[in-house]
Amino acid sequence: MLARMFSHAVLGMDASPVEVETDLGRGLPAFSIVGLPDAAVRESRERVRAGITNSEYDFPLRRITVNLAPADIRKEGPAFDLPIALSLLAASEQLPSGRLAEYSAAGELSLDGSVRRINGALSLAEGARRSRHRGLLLPAANAREAALVEGIDVLAVQTLGQAVDFLSGELALEPVRVDAESLLAGGSDGGPDLADVKGQEQARRALEVCAAGGHNLLMVGPPGAGKTMLARRLPSILPALTKREAVEITRVYSVAGMLAEGMSLLADRPFRSPHHTISHAGLAGGGRVPRPGEVSLAHLGVLFLDELPEFSRLALETLRQPLEDGEVTISRSLVSVTYPARFMLVAAMNACPCGHLGDRSRRCLCPPEKVNAYRGRVSGPLMDRIDVAIEVPPLAKRQLLSSPRREPSSAVADRVTACRQRQSARLGEAPGVFCNAQMSNRLTERHCRLEADAEKLLESGIDRLSLSARAHQRILKVARTIADLDGSRDILTAHLAEAISYRGIDRTGRDGL
Amino acid sequence: MGDPRRGRGRRGEQLARDHLASRGYDIIQTNFRSRYGEIDIIARKGDVVAFVEVKARRDRFFGEPFEAVSPRKRAQIRRMARAWLMANAHDPAYGDCCFRFDVISIMLDEAGGASELDHMEDAFR
Numbered sequence: 001m002l003a004r005m006f007s008h009a010v011l012g013m014d015a016s017p018v019e020v021e022t023d024l025g026r027g028l029p030a031f032s033i034v035g036l037p038d039a040a041v042r043e044s045r046e047r048v049r050a051g052i053t054n055s056e057y058d059f060p061l062r063r064i065t066v067n068l069a070p071a072d073i074r075k076e077g078p079a080f081d082l083p084i085a086l087s088l089l090a091a092s093e094q095l096p097s098g099r100l101a102e103y104s105a106a107g108e109l110s111l112d113g114s115v116r117r118i119n120g121a122l123s124l125a126e127g128a129r130r131s132r133h134r135g136l137l138l139p140a141a142n143a144r145e146a147a148l149v150e151g152i153d154v155l156a157v158q159t160l161g162q163a164v165d166f167l168s169g170e171l172a173l174e175p176v177r178v179d180a181e182s183l184l185a186g187g188s189d190g191g192p193d194l195a196d197v198k199g200q201e202q203a204r205r206a207l208e209v210c211a212a213g214g215h216n217l218l219m220v221g222p223p224g225a226g227k228t229m230l231a232r233r234l235p236s237i238l239p240a241l242t243k244r245e246a247v248e249i250t251r252v253y254s255v256a257g258m259l260a261e262g263m264s265l266l267a268d269r270p271f272r273s274p275h276h277t278i279s280h281a282g283l284a285g286g287g288r289v290p291r292p293g294e295v296s297l298a299h300l301g302v303l304f305l306d307e308l309p310e311f312s313r314l315a316l317e318t319l320r321q322p323l324e325d326g327e328v329t330i331s332r333s334l335v336s337v338t339y340p341a342r343f344m345l346v347a348a349m350n351a352c353p354c355g356h357l358g359d360r361s362r363r364c365l366c367p368p369e370k371v372n373a374y375r376g377r378v379s380g381p382l383m384d385r386i387d388v389a390i391e392v393p394p395l396a397k398r399q400l401l402s403s404p405r406r407e408p409s410s411a412v413a414d415r416v417t418a419c420r421q422r423q424s425a426r427l428g429e430a431p432g433v434f435c436n437a438q439m440s441n442r443l444t445e446r447h448c449r450l451e452a453d454a455e456k457l458l459e460s461g462i463d464r465l466s467l468s469a470r471a472h473q474r475i476l477k478v479a480r481t482i483a484d485l486d487g488s489r490d491i492l493t494a495h496l497a498e499a500i501s502y503r504g505i506d507r508t509g510r511d512g513l
Numbered sequence: 514m515g516d517p518r519r520g521r522g523r524r525g526e527q528l529a530r531d532h533l534a535s536r537g538y539d540i541i542q543t544n545f546r547s548r549y550g551e552i553d554i555i556a557r558k559g560d561v562v563a564f565v566e567v568k569a570r571r572d573r574f575f576g577e578p579f580e581a582v583s584p585r586k587r588a589q590i591r592r593m594a595r596a597w598l599m600a601n602a603h604d605p606a607y608g609d610c611c612f613r614f615d616v617i618s619i620m621l622d623e624a625g626g627a628s629e630l631d632h633m634e635d636a637f638r
Contacts, residue, residue: 026610027612028595028598028612029612029613029614029635029638030638031638060611061611061613061635
């Protein structure tokens with residue numbers, strides 16, 4: 001009276017195989033689940049019992065022991081309800097156990113026996129494919145996201161009864177198929193358009209450079225100058241997602257439980273703008289068993305931090321690892337997980353606490369020490385990781401009232417895409433490097449050689465701005481992007497000069513402005 | 514009999530036994546007792562052995578009769594069932610049996626008959 005079936009436990013982005021064994025023993029009726037279950041898994045006893053009886057099956061009058069093996073990995077969440085119920089029905093011979101071991105299953109049971117959606121279905125499908133199962137039984141609400149994984153049949157079930165009928169061969173289920181290409185093409189129109197932005201020539205240029213090379217951007221200026229407006233238009237000029245990128249983004253959202261029901265591929269680059277009161281755990285990811293934070297939800301998209309100095313110091317410092325490595329590792333007493341976090345950071349701040357410094361039409365009343373303290377809240381190491389820092393001045397009345405429609409996002413996006421293609425042609429052989437900002441020091445050295453004149457300019461720039469080694473590297477990368485936008489093989493003095501100008505407010509407050 | 518309550522209890526158990534017998538149960542034992550307490554009836558039908566707790570009442574002043582089977586009472590019955598199993602586990606007659614806890618809840622009328630009888634199979638585990 002023993003039956004087993006397979007499932008997977010999602011930990012971080014990955015799913016590891018779990019065997020669900022059910023034994024019906026002699027003795028007083030009891031139902032226990034062993035194998036490091038958390039509270040939600042232990043509660044599954046009640047759901048499984050009600051789900052089985054309300055689906056018109058018998059709940060066996062036996063001493064039931066369910067083991068989730070291997071016992072050393074932590075099982076959490078309600079996704080084991082379905083495999084537990086199925087193996088229990090097989091152990092009590094209400095379901096032939098023949099095909100049971102060839103499939104894996106995951107799903108939460110409702111008391112009426114219907115199967116509810118779960119988190120991380122995409123990762124589960126990856127796991128089932130790796131385990132070479134014949135198919136994966138999933139809640140219908142999750143089937144379309146899981147079907148993005150090729151090489152595994154995803155079978156959508158609405159109820160426990162359907163799963164039983166399928167496994168006993170009484171019901172034929174067609175594997176769910178989705179057409180990723182057409183989903184990708186059918187993304188939204190890219191949101192707000194750059195054509196709406198009045199004036200701000202320098203900022204538009206900086207935005208284009210950042211989009212082209214994947215560089216991080218800081219905008220400094222008084223309230224109402226258009227910083228937020230500019231940032232929101234960044235996704236519209238970024239290159240279209242590749243299928244692989246889209247699947248990666250979808251996977252993060254699947255694990256975070258943020259995919260709407262029946263949703264499949266996310267075809268748009270994420271734009272995340274957390275409020276400045278966010279905790280470090282909310283930003284980097286956290287919880288007893290850590291879930292993805294904003295940095296991961298912004299993976300392959302844009303993380304916009306408005307009012308940068310108002311963020312807690314702890315929160316800002318947690319940005320350092322993801323900015324450097326493109327991923328974030330969160331360690332808690334129970335587990336340590338790594339989530340992807342390769343995002344473009346766009347930050348905005350005022351030049352001083354009152355916001356009017358640098359605005360010619362208003363007077364700033366902030367004493368200098370307050371201005372310094374305000375800017376000092378953004379630490380040097382974080383500033384070092386920002387490649388492009390620009391001033392966004394307030395719009396003059398003339399610009400406000402009469403501005404012809406500017407260049408639309410689509411035109412800028414074409415240039416950005418062409419520039420990215422140049423980069424990937426050059427960086428082709430380096431794995432995991434898709435744009436200039438991601439170049440390692442060695443790659444930077446190889447691809448960012450300078451002419452003698454340019455070399456001299458860089459030296460004087462380093463002296464004048466007292467730049468760190470990291471800042472030096474970043475200037476070279478930005479210069480490389482500018483040259484690429486220009487279609488130039490070599491980095492010319494003009495390209496370098498523009499790149500250095502973007503570090504002008506690096507040590508803001510003390511000089512500049 | 515001194516205490517009228519005990520008399521009513523006995524009457525209820527009698528009615529419950531009659532009910533079980535009419536439903537095809539064999540009564541294995543009544544008032545199985547140890548220092549921990551008592552199981553009113555142990556009955557068998559097919560391969561199911563039921564440990565039956567009987568509750569009889571004259572009125573609903575204190576609620577439905579089965580409500581008196583409190584968590585503490587259930588724990589006591591489970592303990593008793595375990596003790597009974599220990600004593601009888603070697604008996605091959607129970608080789609393939611399942612075990613179940615039932616509650617029979619009875620409303621008594623003035624004449625000492627059952628105006629209502631509710632047999633809850635698998636009442637708790």
